[in-house]
Amino acid sequence: MLADVLTLALVALGCWFFLSGTLGLLRFPDVYTRLHALTKADNLGLGLVAFGLLWQAPDWPTAVKLLLVWLLGVLASTTAAHMVGRAALGAGQSAWRAEP
Amino acid sequence: MSWGGLAPLVILLSSLVPALLIFFLDESRVRLRNGLNLGGAVLKVSVVGVMLWGVYRGWRFQLSWELLPGVSFLLRIDSLSLLFMTLSAVLWLLTTIYAIGYLADRPHNRRFFGFFCLCVAATVGISMAGNLFTLFIFYELLTLSTYPMVVHRGDNASLRAGAVYLAYTLTGSMAVLAGTVWLYALVGPVDFVEQGGILVAAPEQRASLTLILALLIGGFSVKAALVPLHGWLPRAMAAPAPVSALLHAVAVVKAGAFGILRVVYDLYGAELAHQLGVLAVLLAFAAATIVYGSVRALFQTDIKRRLAYSTVSQVSYILLGTALFGSVATVGALVHLVHQGVMKITMFFCAGAVAETLGVHRVDELDGTGPRMPWTMTAFTIAALAMIGLPPFAGFISKWYLGVGALEAGAAWVVGVLLLSSLLNAAYFLPMLYRAWFKAPPAAWPQEATTPGSWEAPPSLVLPPALTAFFSLAFGVLAGTAISPLQWAQFIAALEYAP
Amino acid sequence: MTMFLAAVAVFLLLNIALGLVRIVRGPTMADRMLAAQLFSSTGIAIMLVLSVVLAEPAVLDVALIFAVLAVLATLAFTRRLWKSTGGR
Amino acid sequence: MKAVTNERIKNITLALLASTIGLGLVVGLLNAPRQPGVAEQVLSMQTHLKLEQPVTAVLLAFRGYDTLLEIAVLVMAVIAVLILVPPRKARAAAPITAGPAPSPLMLWLLPRLLPVLVLIAGYLWWAGSSRPGGAFQAGTLVGAAAVIVLLSQQMRPPRLGRIWRAILVLGLLCFLAIGLLGLLWGQAFLQYPDSWAKALIMLIELTLSLSIGLCFMLLVLGVPPRRRDRFPGERS
Amino acid sequence: MSPALLLPGLILPLVAAPVSFLLGRRALPWLPWLVALMVAGCLCGLAAPLLSEGELFLHLGNWEPPLGLRWRFDGLVWGMIAATTLVCLAVAVYADGYVPNRGRRGRWLGFWPVLFFLWGALNSLFLAGDIFNIYVTLELVSLAAVALVTLDGRPQALAAGMRYLLLALVGSLCYLLGIALLYASFGVLDAALLAERLQPGMTASLAMALLGVGLFLKTALFPVHGWLPAAHGEAPAPASALLSSLVVMGSLYVLLRLWLELFGAVLTPGLRQFVAVLGAAAVLWGSWLAMCQRRLKLVVAYSTVAQLGYPLLMVPLLETSGAAAAWSGGFYLLLSHALAKASMFLVAGVLLHAQGHDRIFQSRGFAGRYPMSVFAFGLAALTLLALPPSGGFIGKWLLLEASFGSGQWWWGLVLLLGGLLAAGYVFRVLVPIFGDAGHRHLEAVPLRMELAALSLAVGSVVLGLVAGAPVRALQAVVLP
Amino acid sequence: MMGVFDVLLLVVLIAVAVGALHGRRLFSSVVLFIVFGLLMALVWLRLHAPDVALAEAVVGAGISGVLLLDALGRLGKGEDEGGDERAD
Known part of the structure; x- marks a missing residue:
């Protein structure tokens, strides 16, 4: 019962992060800000979903796999974000500034 | 395989093997090439001689090989085969001698003689074919092997002549093929036998059989140069003289005529063919061709x-005889097959010799050639007189039997055609003879090849026409003897019309 | 619980649908790559959810593979494409 | 202008054609009589093989010959690429050298990611006998791993020497050899002796994984350059 | 030991392909011979059991259909594999002497693995008794064929190859959809079982149409023949020989066999006439286009378009009294065409090699320098013209017999007309090459190339001379 | 609820496919193609075909995306026609 509640809460929270990440991707004005919104959101979102589902895992290999997926997701997403940001910087894309 | 099966094979191989060897021989190996050629020809003539003796003794020569279920490749010697085979074997030997002399020092002889041998192989194959399928195979081989000879000179006229030749003959072959296959599909495999292999004609098959006969005769008529299918023949004159001799006398037109003989007598049987009504049409076309050819010849x-x-005109005599129902007319047709061959080949030999030695190509250049080249022109004269049909030459015998046969068959108007044709023959041959013997020679010949001192063409160009001219005379004079073509033709006709 | 997770899956899928706008609008290639990155994460999350909903353990393997290969496209993008075009 | 119109007409025609075929398929399937497939039979026969995974049983046993030919198709495709893209051209086209320095984060990540990749590939191979997975998936993962390495390390693909070529055709040859060995043991072509079936299938899958991995790597990265501009195997 | 155990020997080329890839040049002199000898040995060993039993089956992996795959081996398959072996061996021998575009030898070495893959895939295709297995073999064949087209890397060849690849893929897709439909409806993939279960109806008709469209595309039958001349004309000569003789033969074989064996009831008489009309159109239109070409390889390629139309003429005739003749005639034509066409392309390669181009009106003197090649071309042309004593003549004779015997004489007319048109384009080629050379320089050509071409041409004629037994074997096949 | 998921999945799938085919920018098409692979894997999972989903995952995420990006790089085309830097 507790497990189900935890799952509900964590997954719902994860969903919220995903939504905010998506909105950020849509609404933020340039590559760098979008990068920020996106990676934060989807690392956290994926992590919360994975942790939430952990409580539903029938056996320990499944649980390990869930954690592994999260870990890999975080690593991949982080590295990718870094690479894209670096490449954008290297290509000389200017950052957005608030209009005075 | 018995010895009886071996003989047809030897006949075939005696020209096939030289052909293949010659193709792969170097152009410069003239003597070996000529040796192969002559050796093959002599071997063939001697085997034919043995066969004549054998058939006379009652031996059977047959070779069969099943090519498809129900369809056999069959070589069989009967009296009609022998008639044609003897003619082509002997004339091939003479033509070979002539061609060696004629083509000496010219390019592409390897190719020429190779196809030359192939061509003869096809011709003897046609004569030995024991059924329609086999006949067709050799008929096609003949088409293919004569084409390179027609275009041998390689100039534009030859190439155009070759294209026309192919268009005509291949179309004809397709008609023959269609008829052949249809016949096989309709009545199954039929061999050539005296009085016809198709024994029963069910009433519902008659229409198909008529159409098949028309297809076959139509197809063979292309090579036999029946008007209006003759267009290729005059054009093919672009070829060298030995080729013309071969086309006109030994192989091609004869193969067409022989095909028709075979189909009418040994496939359908004269009676059935007559009943189906195709022969009446053939008769009309043949008569028209005889007159048309002669009239056109007059203006050349x-x-x-x-x-x-x-x-064109003379070959249709054979068809005329075939189209008339009756043994006498058949004798005329068969004997003319031989006579026309020896007569016409003589004339082409002579024309070639004159052109080669003096550069004379046109009729009005013939003035005085008789005294200049007496042997050649004597041979030419004999052949021309024989063509006109004067007794005692060979041509007279043919025309006599054809005329009598026409009367026997109740077609008296044919005699009129024959007479008209003879008059026309005289009208275009006699002026040539007159010019040759009685007109004064020109100051200079158009293109004299030999040294002024020599009085004739080289022996290899003189000997063959001399011999064939002799035959033209002998076949007429000795027509009554046991070994003449006439006797042979009467023997065959008797078999075809035996009760 | 299943009902809830199915709803979560639908919600995440809607997220993807929403994010498609960024791919269409761009404007730079980096933006599009980022969107793809987001989809990849979201898709993995959907698979995790589905693994419970469908009670099929193999679904996790699929998610695992996506997770481990997610970096590949970005890698190719930065190493091969971005460089050769100077980011334009 | 006219070209554009033609193009449009062509497109419309193609679209019409495609929709006709699609509609036909739908109609055909709706009208299709249904007859039982072979699924039940597969399930009943696979216990014989000690393979719990029906897909693997179909791919490697029942229809093993299909799989063998598919591998041949893959190798053939690589050879076609080798023919199509001569090594010199490939080298010229591959923008591998130069460029900005790779991200340090990536340089940290990759050495740690690779063992995981290989581990997962091995897991998929091993899983093939009991659950979804198998040679193809494992092999592709191996190929992907190789691609990652080559892309990140600014390396050129290895020279396609004898060993690499051997790996490329290893799976096909191994499959064929085991198939023909079945013949020698007095059984049918491609038949595995009962007690060995699982082991042999695993062996085939292993070799196939390696070959498939290499195939995909070559297909993605084009052709590895060799010292001379020659087709592999040529001796001048 | 069951004779069917010899059957796996027939796919040995599939083993040879990776081996030749590994060994490279060192394998060239002996590997094709070894493989051909082994395949020929298996064929010889199989001949006697085949004659006594008529049909042999081999269950692969000992699994019974519908679960497993099986091979079917009968007289027709025997003939197809024998022809394939002969052509592949001759082409392998020929190709060793043929070096296109000097300096591209490296690329050219890829030819042998592709050749072996093609060879093995075709043998496997003929053996296959399962429609999905046929799909896989067809894929392998098509891929190898595309590789062959692009072999020498000229831009035109690449373009033609790309077009071919796309169309082949579309064809495969159609075929795949067709078999998916069949499997969904009838639950089996084995052709023989499917033939038992198949009921005529909407699904069967649709599947037949899909299979037909796919295989028409792959075979380049009228009206989707457009890709063939470019692809076969641009490929290097040994590749063209394989493509034009074997690759199209493979898919046409599948088309005829599947259609006739599976959909006999679906093919209404009207539909059968329609198929034959397409065949007739291919014959006439292809021959006409062949007559308009100025390059030898294009002439030969268009003649392939024409010749592939003939076997389709058997479709309406199979319902008549002439069924046996039509069946054997159509396939005999296909077999002899394979040998003859390969030989003609090899001769075209000799011509290209000797003078650097293949424009027919600038080829005077070729006959004088290369009589053996021209002789081979002539012998091979006999089959195209369907003149005796070639294999093509036998095939056409049988088809004619069926057509006249069944009263459908109009197909006979098409056959005859096709022969005449073929004469048109063959002699159009032969006439210039017999002309005088003048002072033209012609390169020397390795003897083995000429011998390879000649041996195939002789083979096509031998098929005409010893037709009795093969035709009987073809007719012994259980007619659909 | 899974019914809603399926319908949504199909709609998004078709939208992505149409977008990939008809996009004016080659790069967008490539990215959409990668997304298509992901969605396709989900479809296979929903069809209870985890094997195919696995294959789709390794090919879609691992091979074809890289292949297409690489090809684009070799063509020298990145942000092709109409890629406005500051569109919004």
Whole structure:
């Protein structure tokens, strides 16, 4: 019962992060800000979903796999974000500034 | 395989093997090539001689090989085969001698003689074919092997002539093929036997059989140069003289005529063919061709073209005889097959010799050639007189039997055609003879090849026409003896019309 | 619980649908790559959810593979494409 | 202008054609009589093989010959690429050298990611006998791993020497050899002796994984350059 | 030991392909011979059991259909594999002497693995008794064929190859959809079982149409023949020989066999006439286009378009009294065409090699320098013209017999007309090459190339001379 | 609820496919193609075909995306026609 509640809460929270990440991707004005919104959101979102589902895992290999997926997701997403940001910087894309 | 099966094979191989060897021989190996050629020809003539003796003794020569279920490749010697085979074997030997002399020092002889041998192989194959399928195979081989000879000179005229030749003959072959296959599909495999292999004609098959006969005769008529299918023949005059001799006398037109003989007598049987009504049409076409060819010949100024149209006319005598129902007319047709061959080949040999030695190509250049080249022109004269049909030459025998046969068959108007044709023959041959013997020679010949001192063409160009001219005379004079073509033809006709 | 997770899956899928706008609008290639990155994460999350909903353990393997290969496209993008075009 | 119109007409025609075929398929399937497939039979026969995974049983046993030919198709495709893209051209086209320095984060990540990749590939191979997975998936993962390495390390693909070529055709040859060995043991072509079936299938899958991995790597990265501009195997 | 155990020997080329890839040049002199000898040995060993039993089956992996795959081996398959072996061996021998575009030898070495893959895939295709297995073999064949087209890397060849690849893929897709439909409806993939279960109806008709469209595309039958001349004309000569003789033969074989064996009831008489009309159109239109070409390889390629139309003429005739003749005639034509066409392309390669181009009106003197090649071309042309004593003549004779015997004489007319048109384009080629050379320089050509071409041409004629037994074997096949 | 998921999945799938085919920018098409692979894997999972989903995952995420990006790089085309830097 507790497990189900935890799952509900964590997954719902994860969903919220995903939504905010998506909105950020849509609404933020340039590559760098979008990068920020996106990676934060989807690392956290994926992590919360994975942790939430952990409580539903029938056996320990499944649980390990869930954690592994999260870990890999975080690593991949982080590295990718870094690479894209670096490449954008290297290509000389200017950052957005608030209009005075 | 018995010895009886071996003989047809030897006949075939005696020209096939030289052909293949010659193709792969170097152009410069003249003597070996000529040796192969002559050796093959002599071997063939001697085997034919043995066969004549054998058939006379009652031996059977047959070779069969099942090519498809129900369809056999069959070589069989009967009296009609022998008639044609003897003619082509002997004339091939003479033509070979002539061609070696004629083509010496010219390019592409390897190719020429290779196809030359193939061509003869096809011709003897046609003569030995024991059924329609086999006949067709050799008929096609003949088409293919004569084409390179027609275009041998390689100039534009030859190439155009070759294209026309192919268009005509291949279309004809397709008609023959259609008829052949249809016949096989309709009545199954039929061999050539005396009085016809198709024994029963069910009433519902008659229409198909008529159409098949028309297809076959139509197809063979292309090579036999029946008007209006004769267009290729005068054009093919672009080829060298030995080729013309071969086309006109030994192989091609004869193969067409022989095909028709085979189909009418040994496939359908004269009676059935007559009943189906196709022969009446053939008769009309043959008569028209005889007159048309002679009239066209009258207006030709080129010697070879005049001879070509003469061939168109003369070959149709054979068809005329075939189309008339009756044993006498058949004798006329068969004997003319031989006679026309020896007569016409003589004329082409002579025309070639004159052109080669003096550069004379047109009729009006013939003035005075008789005294200049007496042997050649004597041979030419004999052949021309024989063509006209004067007794005692060979041509007279044919025309006599054809005329009598026409009367026997109740077609008296044919005699009129024959007479008209003879008059026309005289009208276009006699002026040539007159010019040759009685007109003064020109100051200079158009293109004299030999040294002024020599009085004749080289022996290899003189000997063959001399021999064939002799035959033209002998076949007429000795027609009554046991070994003449006439006796042989009467023997065959008797078999075809035996009760 | 299943009902809830199915709803979560639908919600995440809607997220993807929403994010498609960024791919269409761009404007730079980096933006599009980022969107793809987001989809990849979201898709993995959907698979995790589905693994419970469908009670099929193999679904996790699929998610695992996506997770481990997610970096590949970005890698190719930065190493091969971005460089050769100077980011334009 | 006219070209554009033609193009449009062509497109419309193609679209019409495609929709006709699609509609036909739908109609055909709706009208299709249904007859039982072979699924039940597969399930009943696979216990014989000690393979719990029906897909693997179909791919490697029942229809093993299909799989063998598919591998041949893959190798053939690589050879076609080798023919199509001569090594010199490939080298010229591959923008591998130069460029900005790779991200340090990536340089940290990759050495740690690779063992995981290989581990997962091995897991998929091993899983093939009991659950979804198998040679193809494992092999592709191996190929992907190789691609990652080559892309990140600014390396050129290895020279396609004898060993690499051997790996490329290893799976096909191994499959064929085991198939023909079945013949020698007095059984049918491609038949595995009962007690060995699982082991042999695993062996085939292993070799196939390696070959498939290499195939995909070559297909993605084009052709590895060799010292001379020659087709592999040529001796001058 | 069951004779069917010899059957796996027939796919040995599939083993040879990776081996030749590994060994490279060192394998060239002996590997094709070894493989051909082994395949020929298996064929010889199989001949006697085949004659006594008529049909042999081999269950692969000992699994019974519908679960497993099986091979079917009968007289027709025997003939197809024998022809394939002969052509592949001759082409392998020929190709060793043929070096296109000097300096591209490296690329050219890829030819042998592709050749072996093609060879093995075709043998496997003929053996296959399962429609999905046929799909896989067809894929392998098509891929190898595309590789062959692009072999020498000229831009035109690449373009033609790309077009071919796309169309082949579309064809495969159609075929795949067709078999998916069949499997969904009838639950089996084995052709023989499917033939038992198949009921005529909407699904069967649709599947037949899909299979037909796919295989028409792959075979380049009228009206989707457009890709063939470019692809076969641009490929290097040994590749063209394989493509034009074997690759199209493979898919046409599948088309005829599947259609006739599976959909006999679906093919209404009207539909059968329609198929034959397409065949007739291919014959006439292809021959006409062949007559308009100025390059030898294009002439030969268009003649392939024409010749592939003939076997389709058997479709309406199979319902008549002439069924046996039509069946054997159509396939005999296909077999002899394979040998003859390969030989003609090899001769075209000799011509290209000797003078650097293949424009027919600038080829005077070729006959004088290369009589053996021209002789081979002539012998091979006999089959195209369907003149005796070639294999093509036998095939056409049988088809004619069926057509006249069944009263459908109009197909006979098409056959005859096709022969005449073929004469048109063959002699159009032969006439210039017999002309005088003048002072033209012609390169020397390795003897083995000429011998390879000649041996195939002789083979096509031998098929005409010893037709009795093969035709009987073809007719012994259980007619659909 | 899974019914809603399926319908949504199909709609998004078709939208992505149409977008990939008809996009004016080659790069967008490539990215959409990668997304298509992901969605396709989900479809296979929903069809209870985890094997195919696995294959789709390794090919879609691992091979074809890289292949297409690489090809684009070799063509020298990145932000092709109409890629406005500051569109919004």
